[in-house]
Amino acid sequence: MARITRRAGLGLAAAALAAPALGQQQWPPGPIRFIGIFPPGGGTDILSRLWCQKMSEITGEQFIVENRSGSAGNIGTEAIARSAPDGRTIGLGSVAPLAIGPTLYRRLPFDPTRDFTYIGGLWQLPNLLVVNPEVPARTVPELIALVKANPGRYTYASSGSGTTVHLSGAMFAAQAGLELIHVPYRGGAPAHIDLIAGRVHMIFDNIPQALQEAKEGKVRALAVTGAKRSPQAPDIPAMAEFLPGFEITSWGSAVAPAGLPTSMVLRMAALTRQALESRDLAARFEENGAMPWIAGPEELAAFRAANEAAFAPVIRAAGARVD
Known part of the structure; x- marks a missing residue:
């Protein structure tokens, strides 16, 4: 994904929202597969389905949740990374595989920096x-x-x-x-x-x-x-x-495979923001203990990298390493 300046990104995102329909150049019409990386029925699964429901209402397209759980979210995250970057498959980007995993596991089947397109934040918990x-x-x-x-x-x-x-x-x-x-x-x-x-x-x-x-x-x-x-x-x-600087939150985001065209990224990011700004979705998130998290593509990618750096010394100090 080419680098986009903040000013240019805001302008393009506004234009994307103004478009009357998804359009094949911005996001292919038809069902969108959302890979959930944790088991059905859990907190993150509920939040994911609430967001997908709102996205279906906004876009007129069907967002279908497919749970691919296991290995602390690594199995589903790998499935996202290995999907085609055509906008038809997106999924849940989570703190566990993307910020904790790189230090916790000696080997991962994906690279959080290289293998994903970061679309936008969804919630913090x-x-x-x-x-x-x-x-x-x-x-x-x-x-x-x-x-x-x-x-x-x-x-x-x-x-x-x-x-x-x-x-x-x-x-x-x-x-x-x-x-x-x-x-x-x-x-x-x-x-x-x-x-x-x-x-x-x-x-x-x-x-x-x-x-x-x-x-x-x-x-x-x-x-x-x-x-x-x-x-x-x-x-x-x-x-x-009591302990200044203490902060740990779970978070969820929308991610896609690396190489997603910029026009699709901006369209998805703008629609994600629109969904999170809706009062009904915000209320449903809060009912489940989460807060809507509005973060654009570059902000999300930077946050993930900073979160990984913040967790690394804590993981090492705790001795929590997995072969």
Whole structure:
């Protein structure tokens, strides 16, 4: 994809939105395949389907979600990279394979910089630190003091090594100077079962499930991992209020294979922005704990690279490497 200046990109994007129909030169008519890289029914799958539904309404074309899950999103991400760059196949670009994966895995079947066309951001989703109610800490400073006074005693669960759930805990331990024990699970459900039962002490999980359990009194919420407080939980402080610079969010984006023509990229980016600016989609995202994330092609590509660089030292410090 040729480099596009910000001013030229904005002008072309506006022109693309003004076009009355997709048009064969901008985006081929007919069904568009959207490759979802995680299992159906999960949070990212729900958010992907909401966006695809809105895109179908806007364009008049059918967006069909095809789930290609496995290997922490790597299988579906490879499928996107290996598709033809004709605008008929796009998919979910996620933090796990595109920003965490390059450092976590010694070998990947794709190159995040070389093998994709970045179209636009879709959502950002912070994690929420929750503790078992028996943990005698009601604030982050109290938790830090408690763990420092009992090194090696307290545990944090995750849905698997190398996830943002794991790395949130690793970053918390590193920045606060704590000795915490990581307990990885095969998915979030068994981790939450053990957390509620008191077999582990805390978890930094995606906000929808963790917040619901906090509202039910099953766990106690202490902080969100975004740079600022979440609209879904405005009374819960951000971790950055206690540890400046602390920020970890899950994110989803629209990506396509490398080599997609510039006219298609601009058209897709403009339509994606239009979908995210609709009040109904924003409301549905927020119901599922996510915030619409408007980022153009160059901004998204730069964000991904910066996110990879930010995660790399955390992954290395945690020793979370996969052959």
